[in-house]
Amino acid sequence: xIVMTQSPASLAVSLGERATIYCKSSQSLLYSSxxxxxxxxxxHKPGQPPKLLIYWASTRESGVxxxxxxxxxxxxxxxxxxxxxxxxxxxxxxxxYYTTYTFGQGTKLEIK
Amino acid sequence: QVQLQESGPGLVKPSxxxxxxxxxxxxxxSSGNHYWSWVRQPAGKGLEWIGRIHTRGTTDYNPSLxxxxxxxxxxxxNQVSLRLISVxxxxxxxxxxxxxxxxxxxxxxxxxxxxxxxxx
Numbered sequence: 001x002i003v004m005t006q007s008p009a010s011l012a013v014s015l016g017e018r019a020t021i022y023c024k025s026s027q028s029l030l031y032s033s034x035x036x037x038x039x040x041x042x043x044h045k046p047g048q049p050p051k052l053l054i055y056w057a058s059t060r061e062s063g064v065x066x067x068x069x070x071x072x073x074x075x076x077x078x079x080x081x082x083x084x085x086x087x088x089x090x091x092x093x094x095x096x097y098y099t100t101y102t103f104g105q106g107t108k109l110e111i112k
Numbered sequence: 113q114v115q116l117q118e119s120g121p122g123l124v125k126p127s128x129x130x131x132x133x134x135x136x137x138x139x140x141x142s143s144g145n146h147y148w149s150w151v152r153q154p155a156g157k158g159l160e161w162i163g164r165i166h167t168r169g170t171t172d173y174n175p176s177l178x179x180x181x182x183x184x185x186x187x188x189x190n191q192v193s194l195r196l197i198s199v200x201x202x203x204x205x206x207x208x209x210x211x212x213x214x215x216x217x218x219x220x221x222x223x224x225x226x227x228x229x230x231x232x
Contacts, residue, residue, distance in 0.1 A: 001175060040218045042159075049208055049222035050159065056216075093159055097217050100172050101149065101161040 002026050002096050006104035012112040019081040021107045023094035028074045029057070031098065038098035041070055041079045044106075045090045053092075054079065086111065114139040116209045116223035124203075124230050130196040133186075134209030134223060141185050141192060142167060147212045148192045149219065150183060152205040162207075165192060199230045 003026040013019040029037045037057035042050040052061045054070040057077055067082045081088055089111060094104040120132035134148070141148060149164040163173035165183045173181050182195040196203060206225040213220035 038217065042219075044153075044159070049225055050219075052218065052220065055213075055218040091158075095159075095219070097212075097219070100164070100174075101151075101219070103159040103161065106158040 002029075002099060002102050004094055004096055004102050004104040006092075006094055006107050008107060009105065010108040010110065012110045013081075013084045014112045015086065016083050017112075019084050019088070019109055021079045021092050021094075021109075023072075023077040023079070023104050025075045025077075025096055025098075027098075029077075029096050029098045030074050037073050037077070038096060039072070039077050040095045040097060042093045042095060043088075043090045044093060050093065081109075084109075084111070114211055114221050116211065116221060118207060118209050118223045118226040120207075120226060120228065122227060122229060124199055124228060125232050126200055126230055127198055130194070130199050130203060130228055130230070132194045132207055132209075132226060132228070134192040134194075136190050136192065136211075140187075141190055142187045145214045147217075148183075148185070149210045149212070150192075150194045151208045151210055151219075151222075153208070153225075154202065154205040160205075162194065162196075201230050204228065204230045 005024045007022045029039050039057040041054040044050040070079045091106045115137045117135045124130045147164045150162040163183045165171045180197045184193045208225045209223040210219045211221050
């Protein structure tokens with residue numbers, strides 16, 4: 001089974017500052033036949049279902065603000081919020097869908 | 113746009129069986145090329161994938177839950193069902209129904225979730 005490890009577990013960032021979350025998979029998520037990384041990022045707020053932010057490791061979902069970006073390939077991935085807004089307070093999860101699904105343990109993002 | 117609505121008992125006794133349904137509207141569970149999944153979030157913890165069923169009826173389960181879980185499709189009602197046996201307090205969680213985006217494979221549309229508490 002693929003294990004997803006996120007860091008840090010929690011993060012406090014000032015409004016307008018950059019927030020960076022890391023995700024590492026126990027095996028490569030790069031599928032050779034299509035050269036795509038099967039990695040998604042979700043934002044989860046209390047009382048709501050998780051919201052898809054990013055898929056294919058770096059493709060922003062329609063409607064997601066461009067302050068959200070992601071990168072990485074193989075086993076190491078990053079989600080960046082370039083200028084933190086108050087509405088970005090949430091728990092963020094990476095998820096592999098290379099084989100079934102596995103979530104990272106989550107990163108709680110707060111305002112400093 | 114497909115919409116998902118979870119339903120079921122909010123309270124289940126320890127050792128009994130948890131049964132939930134996911135009503136699908138705006139699309140048929142028996143057409144296309146979809147994976148219909150169940151995901152849960154125990155209070156204060158992270159998201160956990162429980163299992164999935166494909167349009168063609170094949171199933172996959174989280175190894176940690178495989179011995180207790182059954183996911184099935186009720187095509188006549190356009191519903192996906194979850195059955196979890198021998199529940200304990202550790203199964204107390206918000207349970208979500210999710211469908212993937214065809215040909216993309218990532219989780220796409222989520223239900224609002226339903227809370228299940230395991231307690232006597």
